[in-house]
Amino acid sequence: MVTAAATGRRPLPRGLILGVLQRAGCRVQDDGRDKIPICCPLPGHDDVRPSAFVNVVTNVLYCSAGCTGGRAWTTKALSEALGVPWPPPELRNRRVRTRGTSRPFGPADAATLWQAALRRALDDAYAEADRAAYEYLERRGLCAAWEHRAFGLVTEEMDVHPAARRWVPGGYRIAAPLFDVGTGEITNVQARCIIPNDPKVLVPKGSKMAGTAFANEAARALIRDPSGASGFVIVGEGLTDFLAFTISLGDATPIVCAPGAGGAPKAIGPWIRGLDLVVATDNDTAGAAVVQRVADEASRLGSRRTLRLSWPGGAKDACEMVEKYGAEGLHDAIRSRLPESRPRERSA
Ligand SMILES: [Zn+2]
Structure with a gap:
């Protein structure tokens, strides 16, 4: 079912129709009932006893x-039939208000939100209050990403951008920053839901996603200054896979994860020149389809070669590898598949 919430349109305010009728000269009062009988206001009826009703x-x-x-x-339709201007003032005012509160979410908002979310995650005082989020991460073996400052938490009482406050009631509690893959600067923040929900992740409405990616410290350093770089870059997809790679490979290996599979080709930048690209998208149809496009884009930008990582034991993605085999398991699976170009040792 297409609801007003799904389309982003808000339902009309209760009783809006009464204002239209009053402006057309009809005497009708909101008496608290949902359905109110009225004399038909339409031209030509000359109704004397209520044969019409409005549903407020x-x-x-x-x-x-x-x-x-x-x-x-x-x-x-009624406004037009009665010659009352549409939209009525109630809706015009509402549009102005909406514009005022939903200003575009830009890089400065992203930086502020991310700092607040990270502070929350790093503060032990909230460990109990945020237990549901930590339990979600613990079940997936991803809690250690905390040590890498790879995720933050958003809660209702935090004084953050309205877009992020709206995440919390739906369970979108885990936040991670998206960086511009051309500059390495923070551009956006994505939130992950900790309860079953569709979609699993959200970014603020109207914010920029194309050409952004989750990127660890090594990846951001590479993006800012690719000169003298060697070795390989892991390119994957998704917030939880980013956390899985981060705890398995540490901060020294460049890890870049697109916010979704479709964005993976755009997560590559000129910094890939001369480097090996290791594509580690999901082991599903969307993930497989995007590998060639990622490889083509990297090759166009001068990458040395592309290797595709696939996971043993039918694991769907890096996150599932960690869930099944732990961070060591993912680390070993990556190492064993890169015979000539081994990741640097995990940072302790
Ligand atoms: Zn009528």
Whole structure:
């Protein structure tokens, strides 16, 4: 079902139709009922006893004498029939208010939000209050990402951007920063849901996702200054896979994860020149389909070669590897698949 929430449109305010009727000269009062009988206001009916009704919840009018053609009329259709301007002032005001509160979420907002989310995660005082989020991470073996400052937490009482406050009631509690893959600067923040939900992740409405990626310290250093770099870069997808790679490979190996599979080709930048690309997208249809596009883009930008990582034991992705075999298991799986170009040792 397509709901107002799913389309991003808000439902009309209760009783909006009454304002339209009053502006057309009809005497009608909101008496608290959802359905209010009224004399039909439509031209040509000259109704003397109430043969129509309005529904103030759905904001429609229905005339039982047939003026509305056996259907309920929307407030907009009614406005036009009565010659009342549309949209009414209530909606015009609402649009102005909406614009005021949902200003675009930009890099400065991302930096502020990420700092607040990270502070929250690093503060032991909130460990108990944020237990649900930590339990979610613990079940997946991802809690150690905390030591790498790879995730933050968002809660209702935090004074953060309105976009992020809206995440919390839906369970979108774990946050991680997205960096511009051309500059290495923070650009956006993605939130991951800790309860079953669709979608699993969110970014603020209207914020920039293309050309951004989760990137660890080594990757950001490489993006800012690729001169003299050697070895390989891991390119994967998704927030939880980023956490899995981070705890398995440490901070010295460059790790870049697109916010979703489709974004993986755009997560590559000129810094790939002369380096080996290790593609570690999901072991599913979307992940497999994107490998060639990632490889082509890297090759166009001068990468040395592309290796594809696939996971043993039917694991779907890096996160599942850690869940099944631990961080060591993922680390060993990567090492054994890169015979000529071994990752540096894990940082202690
Ligand atoms: Zn009528």
